[in-house]
Amino acid sequence: MIVVTAAGGPTGTAVVRALRARGEPVRAVVSRRGPRPELTDLGAEVVVAELSAPMAWSSVFRGADAMYLIWPNFDPDEAEGAAALFAEARRAGLPRMVYHSVMRPQLRVMPHHAGKDRAEEALDSSGLPSWRVLQPCSYADNLDSQLASAQTSGVLRSFWGLRTAQSMVDLRDVADAAAVLLTEDGLDGGTFEAAGPEALTAPRLAELIGAWLGDEVVADDVVPGGEVPTGYAARCQRTMFDHYRAHGFVGSPRVLTDLLGRPPRTFADHLAGQPRPGEEAP
Template identity: 25%
Template sequence: MPADIQNDVLLVTCANGKQSSHLLPFLLPKWKHLRLAVRSEASRQKLLEQYGPTWQSNMVSDIEVVSVDLAQSENCMRICEGVTVVYHIGPAFHPRATEIGYNIIDAANTHGVKHLVYSSVLHPSLRKLMNHDCKRYIEEHLIESGLPYTILQPSQFMDLFPIQNLLSEEKPIVTSLCNPDVKSSYTSLHDLGEAAANILEQREEHFHATYQLVSTSPPMSYRDVCEIASSVIGRDILLRTMPFQKTLEGNMGGLLGLPEDAYSRDGVQRMLLYYESRGLVGNTNVLRWLLGREPSNWEEWIQGKMGCVVEGN
């Protein structure tokens, strides 16, 4: 059975993050009962300011934004009460990310949630990557929980490419934090949000599935991406590579907008060391099927961002 979007209560965690910002626009016109969990009161206020007018115009009948510490199991129990479906996004490089995942799964099970969709990561079996390895345990706990689940595995996000900055520069420059010639696959946050919204609405046909969600094919290097961007924006982009040792000695959290703590630093260092020689590669077939269209390629993604900049002006 599909979701009852008029009556079901949908909980989204990390509702003010990058992923949610591309999921909520697909949910708001349809779902009438939303509970959005954020980490702080500041995030709660920001979310209310950003989406409040949209909620009112779409006449969402019941929406709640809660600031909550998901590392506390009693908080997870509280926010899962009365919930029909959970979309769980864990915090990036968080020292208690695995515990948070367990807490949400256990709370959802206690309250009889009908569907738990977990946004994981491509290849969680890669133990060298701390941010992948912790999700491996969450996936295992979810699979063994008995809950109807769907696991989503996106790759590196295209949206981290600084296209807005490049468009504002007369002589655009990009700095690669690791080897720019190692090939990877990338996921568009817009594609991920649309696919996730489809899964949440279609529900039962996606029970007990694990999906690789990759947008770009074939795998390509950061240098390839810069060459495509240069062609699309009509300006040569200078690609600089930061010496790897200097990258490791830098502000790891600051480089990626993460907290500057020991755990985040270790996690980012290991990630960049892995990307330095191996990259992260997946397949686009499943995302194409879920979307019912071709996933985004780099040319389309950049052109879309250019359009957003023009409209913003």
């Protein structure tokens, strides 16, 4: 049995799907009660537990061989909450923990990176018998919400400028890599970057989207105005895009290639798997 947290979100659901494709039993942890057909249709056992609330995790860990810990995005409690959960897992005798981090967590100018960096430090000293860390870069899937507007307006909005590049990774590849770390031996104590195979600027992304749509798309630089927000989530987003604008966010695909046993999907591959605007998803 493998426990996956934040299982109702895009990453969690993708990891559940990848594990079920391998025939692994999955206990999917969600924060609220209610129907979860996206998980139950995959054959997952759905349980309700709040990551940041004090509770007994023994029932969640019962019979589990591993956990994939995904913390909700831009949560200021991640570092302390993850450390507390690592301790709960050690007390419960969990055989393996895999933590969903981020590429270059040491870039502490971004608060959410700093939180994940501190969580990784806590994992290293947790006393858990087996742990691994997956560090994805930005998802190609993050641009899917712009595909319909790009078709109608001919514009791709870039919040990180037009000059610097990112290594966009397909979420399906992230999920497949997570499944490897959760189920295969010989990977203990490792931190593994998950970066896509191309360094893509916004103009290049717009060109690829235009080719997929069969019409011209151009990138528009959306320059932020005003001071950096004080709210945690807004500050995380602003500092993230400011860093990307100045420095890009590019990594090597070599590690992900080795984990998957094949090259990661290109951005064109990602687009090929998406429904065209106005069409229903397969």
